[in-house]
Amino acid sequence: NAGVTQTPKFQVLKTGQSMTLQCAQDMNHNSMYWYRQDPGMGLRLIYYSASEGTTDKGEVPNGYNVSRLNKREFSLRLESAAPSQTSVYFCASSFGGVTGELFFGEGSRLTVL
Amino acid sequence: AQSVTQLGSHVSVSEGALVLLRCNYSSSVPPYLFWYVQYPNQGLQLLLKYTTGATLVKGINGFEAEFKKSETSFHLTKPSAHMSDAAEYFCAVNQGGKLIFGQGTELSVKP
Numbered sequence: 001n002a003g004v005t006q007t008p009k010f011q012v013l014k015t016g017q018s019m020t021l022q023c024a025q026d027m028n029h030n031s032m033y034w035y036r037q038d039p040g041m042g043l044r045l046i047y048y049s050a051s052e053g054t055t056d057k058g059e060v061p062n063g064y065n066v067s068r069l070n071k072r073e074f075s076l077r078l079e080s081a082a083p084s085q086t087s088v089y090f091c092a093s094s095f096g097g098v099t100g101e102l103f104f105g106e107g108s109r110l111t112v113l
Numbered sequence: 114a115q116s117v118t119q120l121g122s123h124v125s126v127s128e129g130a131l132v133l134l135r136c137n138y139s140s141s142v143p144p145y146l147f148w149y150v151q152y153p154n155q156g157l158q159l160l161l162k163y164t165t166g167a168t169l170v171k172g173i174n175g176f177e178a179e180f181k182k183s184e185t186s187f188h189l190t191k192p193s194a195h196m197s198d199a200a201e202y203f204c205a206v207n208q209g210g211k212l213i214f215g216q217g218t219e220l221s222v223k224p
Contacts, residue, residue, distance in 0.1 A: 043157075104156030
């Protein structure tokens with residue numbers, strides 16, 4: 001069972017470079033999410049997609065864009081990376097609603113120099 | 114907006130001792146509450162969740178949590194810690210289909 005798959009797992013960028021984090025789920029989930037994890041700050045929601053064709057901003061959307069390519073895939077793009085975006089990024093998916101469990105990928109560690 | 118606060122960024126217990134990780138929530142409506150665990154270099158996985166009904170919720174690996182509306186709390190407990198419980202634990206509240214997480218508590222277990 002693949003679950004939620006994120007690529008790449010590690011990436012080093014220079015300030016100003018762009019990149020896209022890819023996420024795919026095989027559980028037929030409706031909702032998908034991108035979080036970032038920083039020490040002492042827990043996980044903060046960047047963007048989410050409640051269903052195919054919709055995306056909404058979370059707590060910390062500045063500097064990011066997302067695309068819900070289809071029901072399975074949800075990508076996160078950094079157009080001009082900044083050192084403040086050094087973090088571990090997690091993609092998650094769920095059936096949605098207020099009681100739905102989120103299933104997480106293993107994370108993508110991004111360093112911006 | 115709903116939020117959760119975890120008291121203590123780091124908790125250390127001896128193997129076999131009681132584990133108590135604290136979580137308080139802020140919500141004007143009945144909350145849906147979750148505890149997740151993150152082992153080193155892994156993603157998060159669900160320990161347990163409270164939606165409605167019984168206020169004492171049992172989860173995986175011997176953990177349980179009690180929803181106390183009067184105290185706005187959802188503390189996580191385990192009677193006897195095991196070395197394999199060393200991890201980071203996150204409390205979360207569902208806000209309109211999105212999970213909002215607390216800051217996390219790192220649990221260390223001493224032999």
